[in-house]
Amino acid sequence: MSSYRTAIAAPARVARLSPAVLLALVACLFAPLPAQAASPRVAALQVALRHHGVYSGTVDGLSGPGTAAAVRRFQARRGLTADGVVGPRTRRAFGTLGRHPIGSRPLRAGLAGWDVAALQFALGAKGFAGGPVDGGFGPRTTAAVQRLQRYAGLRADGVAGPATMAVVRRPPPATPPVRRPIDAPIGDRYGPRGNTFHAGLDFPAPFGTTVRAAAPGRVTFAGFATGWGLVVTVDHGGWKTRYAHLSRATVSPGASVAAGERVGLVGATGVATGPHLHFEVVVRGANVNPANGL
Numbered sequence: 001m002s003s004y005r006t007a008i009a010a011p012a013r014v015a016r017l018s019p020a021v022l023l024a025l026v027a028c029l030f031a032p033l034p035a036q037a038a039s040p041r042v043a044a045l046q047v048a049l050r051h052h053g054v055y056s057g058t059v060d061g062l063s064g065p066g067t068a069a070a071v072r073r074f075q076a077r078r079g080l081t082a083d084g085v086v087g088p089r090t091r092r093a094f095g096t097l098g099r100h101p102i103g104s105r106p107l108r109a110g111l112a113g114w115d116v117a118a119l120q121f122a123l124g125a126k127g128f129a130g131g132p133v134d135g136g137f138g139p140r141t142t143a144a145v146q147r148l149q150r151y152a153g154l155r156a157d158g159v160a161g162p163a164t165m166a167v168v169r170r171p172p173p174a175t176p177p178v179r180r181p182i183d184a185p186i187g188d189r190y191g192p193r194g195n196t197f198h199a200g201l202d203f204p205a206p207f208g209t210t211v212r213a214a215a216p217g218r219v220t221f222a223g224f225a226t227g228w229g230l231v232v233t234v235d236h237g238g239w240k241t242r243y244a245h246l247s248r249a250t251v252s253p254g255a256s257v258a259a260g261e262r263v264g265l266v267g268a269t270g271v272a273t274g275p276h277l278h279f280e281v282v283v284r285g286a287n288v289n290p291a292n293g294l
Contacts, residue, residue, distance in 0.1 A: 043118060071086060107119055107145075126168055127286030173288055179260060183209070187202040230245070238284060245275075
């Protein structure tokens, strides 16, 4: 977060503008503003605020009023000027989670800090979520870094050095076109949720609702997996789809399926609070937002 000062000087003379220029200026004034981009730096700040019990919102990397209010609460509790500006004194007051600027050191298992939290968030946004975004580089973060490295053709040593960080900063892969896998509304969406990432779309639906292949392909897995419960995975050549929490799989590994063909029935197996389909799209190992392809 930064503070800004703007100096405004009155012009000595107002230039006469042509009608075309005036129309262009009006169009700019009333054009829709672009959506705020999520920032790993803001996410690292939110992690530190959550750790100190002054922020309970989602670690989404968006600098909104909830984050700003949490900064002021933290500053007031620590006897700092409650101006909402995260300067050196505020960063020091955060302790370990306020230390180590992003890019100041290679990151590996056992480390903790501001830069680790930023890396964890950036990995999730890239499609390689590795458990909670909490500022501690543990086994799940190591595994996420290794997945990213394999995706990029780097040596999968689990250490986030300059080459790995360069890959993290690239845009995520595009979502291929997919058809809706179920006749049901979307519930939880793809993206940050609490201090984790939700890697797919959830479709709440009654038990036994038909789940259909989102594109033609070949079934590579149909069975139980930790967390997902009964899950079916379909390979489409360079990318795959995953259908989780099923009550029944209606296809077997090796089977070819057409787009729209039934692959299973909705259930609540695995870690699920009720019947729904959890649907993922994975491109060369990176999760992408399925909604972008619907």
